[in-house]
Amino acid sequence: MTATTTTAAQPKTLYAKLVDSHTVSRIDDNTVLLYCDIHFANEYTSPQAFSGVRERGLPVLVPDAHLCVVDHIIPTHDEWPRKIYDAASLKQALNMQKNCEDFGIEAFYGSESPYQGVEHVVMEEQGLVRPGMVVICGDSHTTTHGALGALSFGIGTSEIEHILATQTLVYRMASTMRITITGTMPEGTYAKDLVLEVLRRISARGALGAVVEYCGPVVEALPIEERMVLCNLTVEAGARGALIAPDEKAFKWVEDHALALSDEEARDMRDYAKSLHSDEGAVFDKEVVIDASTLEPMVTWGTSPDQVVPITGSVPDPESFDDEIAREAARRAQKYQDLKPGQPMEGLPIGHVFIGSCTNARLIDLQLAAEVVRGRHVAPGVRAQVMPGSMTVRRHAEALGLDKIFKDAGFEWRMSGCSLCLAMNDDILEPGVRCASTTNRNFEGRQGRDSHTHLVSPRMAAAAAVAGCITDWRKLGKGE
Numbered sequence: 001m002t003a004t005t006t007t008a009a010q011p012k013t014l015y016a017k018l019v020d021s022h023t024v025s026r027i028d029d030n031t032v033l034l035y036c037d038i039h040f041a042n043e044y045t046s047p048q049a050f051s052g053v054r055e056r057g058l059p060v061l062v063p064d065a066h067l068c069v070v071d072h073i074i075p076t077h078d079e080w081p082r083k084i085y086d087a088a089s090l091k092q093a094l095n096m097q098k099n100c101e102d103f104g105i106e107a108f109y110g111s112e113s114p115y116q117g118v119e120h121v122v123m124e125e126q127g128l129v130r131p132g133m134v135v136i137c138g139d140s141h142t143t144t145h146g147a148l149g150a151l152s153f154g155i156g157t158s159e160i161e162h163i164l165a166t167q168t169l170v171y172r173m174a175s176t177m178r179i180t181i182t183g184t185m186p187e188g189t190y191a192k193d194l195v196l197e198v199l200r201r202i203s204a205r206g207a208l209g210a211v212v213e214y215c216g217p218v219v220e221a222l223p224i225e226e227r228m229v230l231c232n233l234t235v236e237a238g239a240r241g242a243l244i245a246p247d248e249k250a251f252k253w254v255e256d257h258a259l260a261l262s263d264e265e266a267r268d269m270r271d272y273a274k275s276l277h278s279d280e281g282a283v284f285d286k287e288v289v290i291d292a293s294t295l296e297p298m299v300t301w302g303t304s305p306d307q308v309v310p311i312t313g314s315v316p317d318p319e320s321f322d323d324e325i326a327r328e329a330a331r332r333a334q335k336y337q338d339l340k341p342g343q344p345m346e347g348l349p350i351g352h353v354f355i356g357s358c359t360n361a362r363l364i365d366l367q368l369a370a371e372v373v374r375g376r377h378v379a380p381g382v383r384a385q386v387m388p389g390s391m392t393v394r395r396h397a398e399a400l401g402l403d404k405i406f407k408d409a410g411f412e413w414r415m416s417g418c419s420l421c422l423a424m425n426d427d428i429l430e431p432g433v434r435c436a437s438t439t440n441r442n443f444e445g446r447q448g449r450d451s452h453t454h455l456v457s458p459r460m461a462a463a464a465a466v467a468g469c470i471t472d473w474r475k476l477g478k479g480e
Contacts, residue, residue, distance in 0.1 A: 117390020127258025356387030379468030
């Protein structure tokens with residue numbers, strides 16, 4: 001009788017488990033045909049993909065696995081019914097609606113839908129993202145949804161076409177990276193501060209080509225909305241994805257938002273998700289450990305999200321960077337931003353404040369900002385705007401009276417949309433205007449040609465609005 005031996009299974013990362021569970025076939029050592037559970041599209045990046053499917057005479061294979069929303073080009077004026085005034089933008093919105101009708105996609109949220117909103121907000125608030133899913137969209141900030149333990153990433157137009165026709169994607173495997181956040185976040189700091197500090201530490205290329213898994217006590221303590229902020233901005237380090245292993249907070253989020261989920265389905269989700277973690281001994285290509293105990297409110301000084309300092313800091317001297325590429329980037333950024341080395345960030349005058357985007361426009365963000373502005377008023381010469389991340393968020397905020405707090409303080413209370421995050425429609429900064437913004441990118445011209453963007457948390461943005469300058473919100477404190 002011949003003895004048999006059993007080889008212990010190799011420990012796997014959460015990323016590997018998600019890919020393995022969705023692999024239809026292996027193309028080569030580094031490429032698989034990946035099944036995608038859900039795809040959501042906007043009017044800005046999807047038209048050519050629909051045209052390609054139509055020209056090939058193909059149907060959309062799984063119509064109910066797609067959600068389409070008008071969010072990039074839609075104006076955010078406080079008016080109802082909502083109107084798209086720009087002819088080209090209106091054409092894009094109507095084209096998306098027709099594409100949905102032609103291909104049997106019922107989940108279309110246009111300008112007059114009560115569920116319209118920024119796609120990365122809408123998906124989760126409707127419970128459409130679940131732990132263990134593969135979630136894709138033609139937008140780089142799709143990494144947001146890794147907060148619920150889903151492998152989520154942005155794709156290009158040709159890939160959207162492939163998804164529409166086959167519900168699969170030819171997928172090249174990513175490298176892996178684990179970022180462990182230790183310590184305890186100081187009071188008055190938030191996930192926006194944390195992720196900006198991560199970017200400062202690892203740089204805008206620090207996670208290039210990798211799927212990042214976040215773990216550690218700080219990550220575990222974050223509420224789901226704050227985990228979304230962390231995953232959202234990870235793409236700014238060049239990451240192809242961001243993941244947080246699902247836990248009780250993630251399960252409860254889904255159960256609270258996926259209203260059609262039966263008790264049996266909820267139990268199945270929880271049972272399945274028990275395996276959705278990196279095994280002990282799993283090997284990552286890169287490991288980073290960051291202690292959050294000394295974290296401060298952060299503010300960007302340059303034109304990349306990793307060009308950032310604490311509010312108590314100053315604009316760095318380009319010569320202080322060891323790398324020549326970083327030195328040159330700092331020189332260019334400071335010239336564009338009209339800043340000088342050694343200039344303190346606190347006290348820098350601003351002319352505009354924007355609270356919104358797929359990064360920081362959920363209900364919790366609006367509540368945090370409202371606590372700062374309550375009983376105060378926007379400083380003279382400052383234009384301040386609040387854009388709820390979805391019409392659902394807007395209704396919830398109004399039910400809590402947040403709209404009145406903002407309006408009384410002199411803020412504009414807007415409809416949902418991408419808006420000033422990427423300077424669409426008439427939501428554009430004039431040249432020379434300096435803006436404290438809760439968005440995710442501060443690139444040259446991102447919010448308007450020759451404008452200056454400083455990324456901050458909602459509370460920091462609110463404080464800047466009432467102070468008229470970049471300021472440490474902790475000194476200002478909560479309003480009356």
